[in-house]
Amino acid sequence: MRTSLLIAAIFIAASGAGRAETPRDFLTRFEKEAGTAASAERGARFFTARHGGEWSCASCHTERPTQAGRHAKTDKPISALAPSANGERFTDAAKVDKWFRRNCNDTMNRACTAQEKADVIAWLLSFK
Amino acid sequence: MENAVKTHLTLAALLATLTLPALADRLPVPNHPLYREECGSCHLAYPPQLLDAHSWLQVMNGLDKHFGSDASLDEKRRAAIADFLGRNAGGRKTGVTADAKGQPLLRISDTAYFQRKHREVDASVWKRPAIKSPANCAACHVNAAAGDYSERSIRIPK
Numbered sequence: 001m002r003t004s005l006l007i008a009a010i011f012i013a014a015s016g017a018g019r020a021e022t023p024r025d026f027l028t029r030f031e032k033e034a035g036t037a038a039s040a041e042r043g044a045r046f047f048t049a050r051h052g053g054e055w056s057c058a059s060c061h062t063e064r065p066t067q068a069g070r071h072a073k074t075d076k077p078i079s080a081l082a083p084s085a086n087g088e089r090f091t092d093a094a095k096v097d098k099w100f101r102r103n104c105n106d107t108m109n110r111a112c113t114a115q116e117k118a119d120v121i122a123w124l125l126s127f128k
Numbered sequence: 129m130e131n132a133v134k135t136h137l138t139l140a141a142l143l144a145t146l147t148l149p150a151l152a153d154r155l156p157v158p159n160h161p162l163y164r165e166e167c168g169s170c171h172l173a174y175p176p177q178l179l180d181a182h183s184w185l186q187v188m189n190g191l192d193k194h195f196g197s198d199a200s201l202d203e204k205r206r207a208a209i210a211d212f213l214g215r216n217a218g219g220r221k222t223g224v225t226a227d228a229k230g231q232p233l234l235r236i237s238d239t240a241y242f243q244r245k246h247r248e249v250d251a252s253v254w255k256r257p258a259i260k261s262p263a264n265c266a267a268c269h270v271n272a273a274a275g276d277y278s279e280r281s282i283r284i285p286k
Contacts, residue, residue: 073196074171075260075267094202102198 023083023090027121033114043123046116051108057120059107066127082127090121152221152245156275160212166205170197172266172273174236176216180225182232184213195234237262249284258285 031038047057047065060078061069066085069078080086090096104112112120155175157164167173176184188210192200201209218225222241225233236242246262253259259267266272271281 071170073260075258075264076171098201102200105198 021091021093023121023125026090026093026096027118027125030114030118030121034118036115038115038118038122040119040123040126043119043121047120047123053107053109055107057103057107060103065124082124084125084127089124153278154275155277158212158216160209162205163209163212166201166209170199171263174265175275176213177218178222178225178236178239178241179213179217179233180219180222181214181217183225183234184217185210186232187234188213190234235263253284256285 027038047061048063050056055072059072061081065081068080070076071078081089083089100112100117104110104116155177157173157175163176164173179187187194188206191206192198222239225239225241227233227238233239242262254262265277268282268284269277270283
């Protein structure tokens with residue numbers, strides 16, 4: 001019994017990516033990097049506006065992020081982005097970083113700033 | 129007795145290998161959680177059998193500019209998926225998937241095999257709002273995610 005617990009503990013510690021994080025952890029991390037508090041209102045504007053490209057974030061995730069979206073090009077369903085509607089969102093750092101990298105590049109041709117990321121998360125967390 | 133069982137088993141195995149490749153309507157994706165996760169997030173995880181190894185290598189070497197999308201991956205995952213696709217690539221069914229100049233094709237929907245199988249689909253059908261593109265297999269092949277491309281599982285949206 002003790003041995004299996006120990007093994008389980010080692011396993012969890014070793015699989016760094018499996019470390020559970022919460023959406024609030026990401027909000028704190030990006031606010032700290034940005035050096036200012038996040039604004040849900042700014043996040044809403046950022047998410048629904050186009051930034052020179054063909055797509056806004058809402059093109060695939062909709063303007064109501066408690067609903068499922070659809071990929072604007074492939075039509076594949078995308079589950080809701082708001083943590084209140086989908087408990088898996090913002091729980092895995094590698095996944096969060098990967099999709100911010102790709103999706104910011106696709107919509108703006110550049111990376112998102114820490115402030116933009118914090119704002120988006122603050123807005124997504126405002127949905128109950 | 130034991131020998132008889134053995135012969136039966138060998139016969140069954142032989143029969144299986146003989147009949148499987150003939151089933152053009154079954155394209156199961158070999159189980160590979162990383163492939164499913166990474167290559168099934170924006171679209172269906174396509175059957176590796178439908179491009180040859182050169183085509184897959186080319187796809188996997190250009191993920192940062194992937195059909196107008198950034199699909200970039202960390203090197204460890206990229207290499208593991210490239211290896212999986214190389215090992216499960218087609219060939220027998222689809223032949224060489226290259227253009228007239230010998231350049232590897234990147235789209236399944238550009239291959240001769242795909243075009244032969246979809247001869248009867250009118251060009252205007254691909255553009256319907258509920259279909260959007262030939263790459264949207266699951267729009268018509270409703271059980272595509274399970275590798276089922278049989279005629280009875282096709283519903284073409286209006």
